[in-house]
Amino acid sequence: MRPLNEATLQLVRSFEGLYLEAYKDEKGVWTIGYGHTGYDIAGGAVTAGRKLANQEEAEQLLRVDLENVAKDVAKLLLSRPQAELNDNQFGALVSFAFNLGIGNLEKSTLLRRLNARDYLGTVPEFAKWNRCEGKVLRGLTRRRTAEAALFCSFPTPVSIAA
Incomplete structure (x- = not known):
């Protein structure tokens, strides 16, 4: 499995925010941590009153969630584009799918063009996904802009000690 880079994790963290207590998002979905909405072994489903112990627990949920989304994104990519994408491009797709769902990525013109x-x-296809129930949301517009910028950027080189 392709590991996600720190730029991807930072982007997702910054837009999801950290919530140690469950809340309902704009669509009424119970959410906790950094955008976690599903089931997990330790805590089960996200419901009213659920709390996380600390930021580390939220980070663990985020990493598992993003690893699962990354696997799904990789399955949607044809072999040549998958091999040609840098870590930032792949991370932008993972952030997109984490926020909007893998089904929306799968049916998108963004994926067809890629x-x-x-x-x-x-x-420019990122920008088209800035609506919730038909209404343009400023936060989604900002997130799609950040994902497009990540997609267009080169990964930070890693210096290797001699």
């Missing part, structure tokens, strides 16, 4: 290796045509 799999056709139309990388320049992929970038």
Whole structure:
């Protein structure tokens, strides 16, 4: 499995925010941690009154959630684009799918353009996904802009000690 880089984790953390107590999001879905909405072994389903012990627990949930989304994203990519994407590009797709659901990525023109290796045509497709129930949301517009910027950026080089 392709590991996610720190730039991806930072982007998701910054837009999801940290909530140690469950709350309902804009669509009425119970959420906790950094955007966790599903089941997990330790705590079961996210429901009213659920609390996390600390930021580390939220971080663990986030990493498991993003690993699962990354596996699903990888399955949607044709082999050549998957091999050609840098870590930031892949991370932008994972953030997109984590926020909107893998089904929305699967049916998107963004994915069709990406799999056709139309990388320049992929970038403006992020901006089209800034609505919730037909209404443009400022937060979604900002997130799609950040994902597109991550997609267009080169990963930070890692220095290797001699």
